[in-house]
Amino acid sequence: MHSLLQEYLANLISKSDSVFKPICFQLSCGTWVWQHAAGILEFIPARYFEHSVILTAGVHGDETAPIEVLDQVIRDIAHNELKLQYHLVVVFANPQAIRQGIRFVDTNLNRLFASAYNSQSDGPPLGLDNYEYRRAAQLKQALHVIFARTAFTHRIHLDLHCSIKPSIYPVFAVKPYTEVGRAPVIYNCPIVYPVEALIHSRRASATLSYYTTNYLAANAATVELGQAAPLYKNPPAMLKSIYSNIRVQLAQNFSQPRFCILSDKHFVVKAEIIKQKLDFRFAADLQFNNFHPIASDRIIAYQTRFQPIFAKANQRICFANQAVEVGHRAALIVEKLA
Ligand SMILES: [Zn+2]
Known part of the structure; x- marks a missing residue:
C-alpha cells in the first residue's frame, strides 16, 4: 500500500x-x-x-x-x-x-x-x-x-x-x-x-x-x-x-x-435574505433552528434599524447566520411542498 x-x-x-x-x-x-x-x-x-x-x-x-x-x-x-x-x-x-x-x-x-x-x-x-x-x-x-x-x-x-x-x-x-x-x-x-x-x-x-x-x-x-x-x-x-x-x-x-x-419531505426556496449592510441584525426573539416555522407578518431581521424584513405565510428559516460577509446570504426562507 x-x-x-x-x-x-x-x-x-x-x-x-x-x-x-x-x-x-x-x-x-x-x-x-x-x-x-x-x-x-x-x-x-x-x-x-x-x-x-x-x-x-x-x-x-x-x-x-x-x-x-x-x-x-x-x-x-x-x-x-x-x-x-x-x-x-x-x-x-x-x-x-x-x-x-x-x-x-x-x-x-x-x-x-x-x-x-x-x-x-x-x-x-x-x-x-x-x-x-x-x-x-x-x-x-x-x-x-x-x-x-x-x-x-x-x-x-x-x-x-x-x-x-x-x-x-x-x-x-x-x-x-x-x-x-x-x-x-x-x-x-x-x-x-x-x-x-x-x-x-x-x-x-x-x-x-x-x-x-x-x-x-x-x-x-x-x-x-x-x-x-x-x-x-x-x-x-x-x-x-x-x-x-x-x-x-x-x-x-x-x-x-x-x-x-x-427524501419524503420536500421544501422549496422562497427567498434568500442577503446581508446588505454591516448593521444587519436578526430579530432578537427569533428561533434559528433550521426549518423553524416563522409566524406570518412577524419581523425576521433588520437590514438597518429602520428597514425590517417580514415573514410571509407558511415560511421557515434555514442557514441563519448573522456573521456572514456583507453581500452574502444570511438566511434562506423555505416553504414546504404539499
Ligand atoms: Zn457548510
Missing part, C-alpha cells in the same frame, strides 16, 4: 498544501490513484466502470464529521477493504481552513463556483487574490482535467457539510437549480443518500454542487449531516451513520433510475 493513503487527513492537516505534489501510483488491487493537488484524490478502478462518484467535504473547514469519514473511506480503499465498482473522486476542499478549524480563511469557498472552468480567466478578481479564490480555481481545474480525460456516463456528486445551527430535520440536503433541462437521472446509482428533508433551489447560485450540476452534468446535492463539531470530536454514532450510508450504499445495486438523495 502506498504510504500517501495511510493517514491522509493527518498528513494533510500537519503539512502545507505545497508539499502535496501531483503523483500517480497503482494499488495492489489494480486501482490507480491520482493525487492532483493537496486534498484532491482520484481513484480509477482497473475494471470497466460507467459511474463516477465525487465525494467532497471540508468546503467549510469546521464541518468535520464528513472529513473524518472520507479519510476512513480512503483508508478502506488503501487496505483493499472497499472494492471500488466505480470511478471515485475524494476532495478535502479547504485544507487550510481544516488545519485552522475555521469555516474559511479569507472568504466563503462555497460562494466561488458560479462560472464554468476557464483556463484563461479563472482566478481571483483584481485585488481579491486570497486562499479561497485560488483554491476554487484549483478545484475547478482538477475536476476539469479529471472529467475531460474520460467520459463517464453517470456522474454523482455529494458535497458533504454539517450545520452550524441545530435543525428540526438534522440530516437534510439542498438540490441545486439546474440551468438547462432537468437534473440527470442516474440508473444503477451507486449512492442514494437518505435524508429527512430535501430543499429544492429555484435560482442559480455559486455553490460547489451548483457547479458540478451545471458544468459537469452531475447528479449533485449539498448534504447537511448534523451539527458541526471540532475535528476528532464528532459523536461516534454520527460518524458511524454517515460512514455506513456512504459505504453500505456504495455496495448496493439499484436498478431503478434515482436521484442521489432520498
Whole structure:
C-alpha cells in the first residue's frame, strides 16, 4: 500500500498544501490513484466502470464529521477493504481552513463556483487574490482535467457539510437549480443518500454542487449531516451513520433510475435574505433552528434599524447566520411542498 493513503487527513492537516505534489501510483488491487493537488484524490478502478462518484467535504473547514469519514473511506480503499465498482473522486476542499478549524480563511469557498472552468480567466478578481479564490480555481481545474480525460456516463456528486445551527430535520440536503433541462437521472446509482428533508433551489447560485450540476452534468446535492463539531470530536454514532450510508450504499445495486438523495419531505426556496449592510441584525426573539416555522407578518431581521424584513405565510428559516460577509446570504426562507 502506498504510504500517501495511510493517514491522509493527518498528513494533510500537519503539512502545507505545497508539499502535496501531483503523483500517480497503482494499488495492489489494480486501482490507480491520482493525487492532483493537496486534498484532491482520484481513484480509477482497473475494471470497466460507467459511474463516477465525487465525494467532497471540508468546503467549510469546521464541518468535520464528513472529513473524518472520507479519510476512513480512503483508508478502506488503501487496505483493499472497499472494492471500488466505480470511478471515485475524494476532495478535502479547504485544507487550510481544516488545519485552522475555521469555516474559511479569507472568504466563503462555497460562494466561488458560479462560472464554468476557464483556463484563461479563472482566478481571483483584481485585488481579491486570497486562499479561497485560488483554491476554487484549483478545484475547478482538477475536476476539469479529471472529467475531460474520460467520459463517464453517470456522474454523482455529494458535497458533504454539517450545520452550524441545530435543525428540526438534522440530516437534510439542498438540490441545486439546474440551468438547462432537468437534473440527470442516474440508473444503477451507486449512492442514494437518505435524508429527512430535501430543499429544492429555484435560482442559480455559486455553490460547489451548483457547479458540478451545471458544468459537469452531475447528479449533485449539498448534504447537511448534523451539527458541526471540532475535528476528532464528532459523536461516534454520527460518524458511524454517515460512514455506513456512504459505504453500505456504495455496495448496493439499484436498478431503478434515482436521484442521489432520498427524501419524503420536500421544501422549496422562497427567498434568500442577503446581508446588505454591516448593521444587519436578526430579530432578537427569533428561533434559528433550521426549518423553524416563522409566524406570518412577524419581523425576521433588520437590514438597518429602520428597514425590517417580514415573514410571509407558511415560511421557515434555514442557514441563519448573522456573521456572514456583507453581500452574502444570511438566511434562506423555505416553504414546504404539499
Ligand atoms: Zn457548510
